[in-house]
Every structure is written in C-alpha cells, then in structure tokens.
Amino acid sequence: MTTAVAAPFRFFSLRVVRTRRLGPSLVRITFAGPDLAHFHSQGRDQSLSLFLPHPGQHEPAVPIELGDGWWQGWRELPDDVRAVMRSYTLRSLRRDALGDTAEIDIDFVLHGVEPGAAVPAGPASRWASRAAAGDRVRLLGPAVADNRAIRFRPPEDTDLVLLWGDETALPAVSSILESLPAGTRARVWLEVHHAGTVQDLATAADAEITWLLRDERTVAEGPLALDALRAARLPAAQHPYVWIAGESGRVKQLRRHFVGERGIDRRRVTFVGYWRQGLSGGYSGSIGT
Incomplete structure (x- = not known):
C-alpha cells in the first residue's frame, strides 16, 4: 500500500x-x-x-x-x-x-x-x-520531476559553475555533472578520505575536477578545502554560480570565501549542510551514519 x-x-x-x-x-x-x-x-x-x-x-x-x-x-x-x-x-x-x-x-x-x-x-x-x-x-x-528537493538551480545567464563537496556530496556532484550541457564551464573540488574513492566522473561539460585527499588527523580542523580554493585561479566569468554541500561547518566557511573573498553575489551561491561534525542523524546526503 x-x-x-x-x-x-x-x-x-x-x-x-x-x-x-x-x-x-x-x-x-x-x-x-x-x-x-x-x-x-x-x-x-x-x-x-x-x-x-x-x-x-x-x-x-x-x-x-x-x-x-x-x-x-x-x-x-x-x-x-x-x-x-x-x-x-x-x-x-x-x-x-x-x-x-x-x-x-x-x-x-x-x-x-x-x-x-x-x-x-x-x-x-x-x-x-x-x-x-x-x-x-x-x-x-x-512524484513530480521538478520539485523543491532539488537545490542545484543555476540562473540562465550562468557562465561558470563552481562545485565543492565532500564524500557525502559525491553522488550529487556526479549527477550534477552528468546534467550539465556540453560546453558548460565548470570547476569542481571533491574532498575525500580515501584515495580509493577517487573515480572517473562522466560529463559533457568543460569540467576541471580536483580531488582533495584529507588525512583523518585533520578532518575537523584542517583548512585543506579553503587553502585549495584560495590558491585556485578561476576562469574569467561575469555570472558565476556556486554550489557547495557537505559538512555544515566547512560549507559555511567556503560560502564566506566565495562571497566575501571572491565577491560572488550571495544570491548565486547555493549551500547545503548534509551533516555536522560530531553528530549523526538528520539530513545526511549519503553519509549513512
């Protein structure tokens, strides 16, 4: 039933x-x-x-x-x-x-x-x-294809897609990349704990994918993601769109980077906390705790 x-x-x-x-x-x-x-x-x-x-x-x-x-x-x-x-x-x-x-x-x-x-x-x-x-x-x-549980919604004028996710966001990032039309410029950072998690991701987009391997000892405090993004030279774009998902503390930190340090309009930044360090339950992306 x-x-x-x-x-x-x-x-x-x-x-x-x-x-x-x-x-x-x-x-x-x-x-x-x-x-x-x-x-x-x-x-x-x-x-x-x-x-x-x-x-x-x-x-x-x-x-x-x-x-x-x-x-x-x-x-x-x-x-x-x-x-x-x-x-x-x-x-x-x-x-x-x-x-x-x-x-x-x-x-x-x-x-x-x-x-x-x-x-x-x-x-x-x-x-x-x-x-x-x-x-x-x-x-x-x-039961309806276009529903409010889909958060990735770049504006029509988007000329650069920026994605960051940890392991819990890997399924979403993979699916997003598969949905991007050919020729879409995208820069992607994926932060994982095991080299064995690194995989080939299918996309027709012009996507540059960077895998960040995090040491277990620095999972809570390490600035790996922020350092990588600060060092990144992004292509020139008039209307970038940012999507960030994963551990909620890291997501907030990276949102501040894109808005405060990169100057990207906050209305063009989607951020989703899939989990919180030290807690289990609630929304978890694919964390399965």
Whole structure:
C-alpha cells in the first residue's frame, strides 16, 4: 500500500536488488519496486528521505496509513520500533524501454564499520554495510520531476559553475555533472578520505575536477578545502554560480570565501549542510551514519 503525502512527494515501498562497493567507504545500493512507476525526478541533487528497519524487523515501521499525519504517528512510535530515517541523494534512475520497470541507485558513505573505528557506526551505516537483496525499505521521494528537493538551480545567464563537496556530496556532484550541457564551464573540488574513492566522473561539460585527499588527523580542523580554493585561479566569468554541500561547518566557511573573498553575489551561491561534525542523524546526503 502506498499513501500520498504532500504532493509533489509520496511514499514508495522498495526492496534491495543488489549492492556494489565503490571504494573503501562507499557502497551503492540499488532498489526496485512497482511503486517506482510513480517516481519522477530531474536528478541533479535530488534529495530523498529513506526509512530503514531496525535489526530483526521485517520492514521499517512508518505509519503511512495515517496519510498526512504520518510524521506525528512516526514520532510517537517507541525508539526501538520507529524506523530509522536519513536523507540521501538520488544517484540515478533507470527505466526499461516501456517504462514499466525502474530501479534507483543510492550511494552510502560508511563510517565506523571498519575494525577498530574510533567512532562506532550509526544505525544507517550498519544497515547499509549489511544490506542484501530482498531487504525492505520505505522512501519518501518525488512524484513530480521538478520539485523543491532539488537545490542545484543555476540562473540562465550562468557562465561558470563552481562545485565543492565532500564524500557525502559525491553522488550529487556526479549527477550534477552528468546534467550539465556540453560546453558548460565548470570547476569542481571533491574532498575525500580515501584515495580509493577517487573515480572517473562522466560529463559533457568543460569540467576541471580536483580531488582533495584529507588525512583523518585533520578532518575537523584542517583548512585543506579553503587553502585549495584560495590558491585556485578561476576562469574569467561575469555570472558565476556556486554550489557547495557537505559538512555544515566547512560549507559555511567556503560560502564566506566565495562571497566575501571572491565577491560572488550571495544570491548565486547555493549551500547545503548534509551533516555536522560530531553528530549523526538528520539530513545526511549519503553519509549513512
């Protein structure tokens, strides 16, 4: 059973189809289900709310039968019953030739699942690291392609796209790059913790992509991203557009750089905090804590 929530969003009942490791801390999980016939998105940085079961549960507990009252009903469930909710970015949507069958991919960054991890994994990381074909989830996602959960919206006069993201923003950056028309000038910085996370990103744009490898010891305080951006020589542009997403403290720092030091109109800067250092839960891009 599916229940419309607040258009343009609705619930989708899905099952895991397969999983694939993309790097030391990144796993791609593919979901499918008949409900995806009603799933629509223009991609880019489309965000989704994913509901996961606790260990031992057959499916996540979300009272979708309450319609618009699902949120209050979900909040009132006991902690050990209420489905784990995290926000992620849609990586890709595929349909067959007739449009009858669809799959979606979501990339999860895993933290704390490795042996000897300083910080133990949260419930979403634990679930993603063990996910197997047939596992059930619920997803709150778009029934309308152009919806308010897409934040990447460069003005029509944009002549240079500037992107920065950490590992949690990698799915969004990848999808954004795939959406850019041929000839679009773009400069991209991606900050990751493992060299194994570095990958080839497909795009028709004139994109220069810089990977920044961060040492674990400097994750909280290191100025790696800011130093790299300050040192960068940007192409001349009359109407640049900036999109920044990842750890909220770093995002604010980089926004100040683009607006205060680069002089870019703040109205042309989109910034999204996917997570906060030292905390888990809430909106997480693909962090999966």
